[in-house]
Amino acid sequence: MKNYKLQQGSPPPNIKLLSAQMQLQNLVFYFLLFCSGLALGLTLSFYLRDFSFNLQLNQLFDLPATAPPELSPLPLPLQMTNTNLTRVGSPPPPPHSPPLQITKNNLSRVGLKQYLKPPSAMHDMKDEELLWRASMAPRIREFPLNRTPKVAFMFLTKGPLPLAPLWELFFKGHEGLYTIYVHPNPSFNGTVPEDSVFHGRRIPSKVVRWGEFNMVEAERRLLANALLDWSNQRFVLLSESCIPLFNFSTIYNYLMGSKKAFVEAYDLPGPVGQGRYNPKMRPTIKLEQWRKGSQWFEMDRELAIEVVSDKTYFPSFGRYCVPSCYADEHYLPTFVSVRFWRRNSNRTLTWVDWSKGGPHPSRFLRTDVTIDFLKMLRHGSRCEYNGKSTNICYLFARKFTLHALDRLLRFAPKLMQFN
Template identity: 35%
Template sequence: MMSPTPLSLFCVLLICLPLAIVFTVVTPPATTIRSITSTSTSTSQTRTNPETRVIETTRITTTTISSSLPARPPSTTEDDDQMLFRRAAGVKPDPLLPKRLAFMFLTTTPLPFAPLWELFFNSTRAQEKLYNIYVHADPSFPYDPPFSGVFENRVIPESKPTRRHSPTLISAARRLLSHALLEDPSNSMFALLSSACIPLHSFDFTYEALVKSDKSFIEILKDEPGAWARWAARGERVMLPELPFEDFRIGSQFFVLTRKHARLVANETRLWSKFKLTCLRKNKNTCYPEEHYFPSLISMEDPRGCVPATLTHVDWRGRHDGHPRTYGVSEVGPKLILALRKDVPRYGVNVDGTNGSHSSMRKRGDPFLFARKFSPDSIATLVRIANDVIFKD
């Protein structure tokens, strides 16, 4: 046999070298991942601190998994909401009989007063199923204990994260209204409540007070201190031309709307195009969109269709931090409940643009139906006095 010449060996090398390179490049990365996992395991076994071991394993696992996931698609929150709102705006304007009340809870925490509300909803006429419950629960927060009893399975699937000083609280309220409109054509009045709210009367009293009304109850205040700074929170002329300063209103974010106004809110886009804009960072302390959007909208579109007052009692006296007074457990008792009941709502702007606080509006005698804020540790006292005080009208 002839021995290979230098030329033939050089040819063989030219052929084999590219194959070796290709094989190395296309080797599956699974081997690399397994080696990382193996290294992590062997390394963790030499450590004596269990916290360090958990952190190391988590770091490796997270890196490996995230590298194989596809890129997150763009957020469709706005599109999803607009589709929901358009569907809700198309429901029939008149409620079916019997009329029902929609209780809408906006929360980022478990409902600390659920036991009291349970008693409220399980009383006399409430058994006729004259109500519906809806909960908007920010999915970025834990809920332990979970919602149960009358609140079980009542969290609306459209719930999304909410944040103070942002338009997300407007969107959350609009989602609740829209879901309630779509779910039950008997929903007649729509009450927005917080997790810190309690009822001040029995269900029967509350039902009769609301169902007999053909008007919404929403606080609408004009020329409040600091109003211009709130209007200009996004920039001095940003709200124009959709919302001139003379049409800007302020009021409590907690309201009771008629079915007509619930549909109006679901269908609205003009003011929302301004209120959805982010406030300037320097104006954070004047940015409360949820206290401006609804009062301004109802005042501009249908001032004769509302009573310009909220039926949720709150005490702002002496507060300057954006949070109302919280009643502690030592303050809660029959005396406080009766005092809150006797108080008179603050009536805002009349149809003619004048302040209604000292006019015939005060003769209406509208009762406060709800109150806030109460400390969670007062629940035992509230439950104890429920039947003899709160539900005794």
């Protein structure tokens, strides 16, 4: 019995084993609890950080906290207008500006008509920009939409148009079949009534001196502006002293039916013809190619594009056709004869009287205007038109002064059957 007597205060062995097992279980429990807490803490930390980042983004870009509902697709593309376009280089809009409201009222199709729409007659293009744009021509000849061909009436003037009332009667009732372009001296400050066909038809101009090279530059500037309208198919250059000899329908049909241009060109020996040729123009222009003619012309669109695109003959005239050369009487006759003589009738459509001699043609005053005189201008000669003989040789005439306007308004409308 002495061997099984336990020492006083000492637990039995089975009690010690049980205690060690409980301590081990507690250690494992606390370890698992620690790991669970650590995992939970890491998870909450990543979630809160992501939430805080998204919240900052939403505040920065003013986005809604929740995803917006799905937007329905727009039926048409947004039309670009001056009201919703900002010029490149302007400051950005404020960050909290209200979004653009897109509705059916400000949506429309931006098609070929809008693309081809010509700019305002008064624009800020430089000459080189204007000529470049006017020289564009489509490779596909068939036009993809219906259009009415128009005649471009281009007036090269010193200032006002003294015979404008007669032209107003001529154009009346034929809207949509013509366009008008006026190139006055830039110093001219006259105004045109809003109800006039000439209102808003002035183009950017430069100083022009009759007989000098800048006269040819002005003619090309008029052509280039008229070419910006793709509906223009025939181009007529007129002065402020020109009058029509027939009504609009007759002139329109005559020009639209023509197979050739009307640029007067002839070889003239002597000081006012071949004597103006400068040998420095060789080899670009030879003496046998030199031509003289009237500056007042009529041509189709294809030839007009060739004129504004000329980078060979035009610069040569600019360098070597000195003031006594009178480039306006020689450039187009020479250029057209050398390059496009088969497409030219070699005559002008503007009648003028050189019978009295001198450096300038005759001017017509009030007493010169009679019914018989106008009839003679209309049918007093014969010429060739599309290979056939005709007595309609001139469609316009010059030089008529302001004093002749009264009688022109009395006789012309009835004789020429205006309206």
